[in-house]
Amino acid sequence: MDVEAAPITTIESAPAGASAADRRRTGIIDVDVHPVPRSPDEIRARMPMPWRDRFKGERRSFFLNPVHGSRLDSMPAGGGPAGSEPELLREQLIETYNVAHAILISRTFCNIHPDPDYAAAIAAAFNEWLAETWLTEYNQDGCFKGSITVAQQDPLRAAEEIERWAEHPQMIQVTMDSGARMPFGQRFYHPIYEACERHGLPLAIHPGTEGMGINHQPTPGFPTHYVEWHCAMSFSFQAHLVSLLTEGIFERFPGLRIVLVEGGIAWLAPLMWRLDPYWKSLRSEIPWVRKPPSEYLQDHLRLASQPLERPDDDRQFMQLLEMVDAEHLLMFSSDYPHWDFDSPTRAFPKLPDALRQAIFRDNARAFYKLEA
16 A cells, blocks of 8 residues: 655746755645654743743643654654754755755643643744744744644634734744644634734644643543544544634634645545535525635645554545545645654555645645745
């Protein structure tokens, strides 16, 4: 099933004497890459008191991978966590697979905290760290693009954080975790969506805090093992998407665009097959939804590919891609440096050229309005 594939494209040669930043980038766009601070001190130094003394770099306290959470070869030789060394990331991802742009999503886990001020302070410090390091000091060629982290416990404060960074030239989206206390279609979240729409920034929803801290678990109760918890995380994505569609978020915010990152893709088609007939029969309950829910997807939704559900039969996989409208909705993601990293040369079977270009480059380039 692992079929090697040729690189997507090459980075065009620059004119003689041109700097690396002047080169036109035409390779893969990877929409889910995770940079990590070398130590909690990098974040703590950017936090005001009293939060600075409180922050110890805390993350999830359970449902941790029992083997290892990251690629073993992504650990810096000089020490430090996986994903903390930009030169190693460039060697293993950017250069190996000709990645034109890596869209960076910090894993802050700030939305697990009951104190919204503390959560907002963590998000703000991570945004400063990302802007000052990976998007500036380590980004001379413009390869790295950033995500504005918000803590959704306080949507008004989250909107302020979006305002703070919206004009940064390398911040191209907003991100928050899918772990939540209520579905994302509810009006509680409107300030976040209004800010995203006003600034033309997509909102990336990423898993990892389901059942953590103040967040609900999407299953009827708490799983026993990591493998169960990890497999079932896509349930929260399905619930959030149904909520967004039936609450009329895309009618209220017609410019809002959502990216579902690291939630799988195979569930999308049967979910729409289920929801569209319900809308037809029960549309009097939600008259603000003016068309079948599935018809909102092309204008408002994109899916990141990792973790990619792969049947053993590649013919079935190609049918799956057609059913989820991969030509328009799917964008490649590797999830570097995590344990279930998807190699661009092995994640997909041989694809028709147009579909391959759409998934690996063109969909993301258009969605994020990256220069041609």
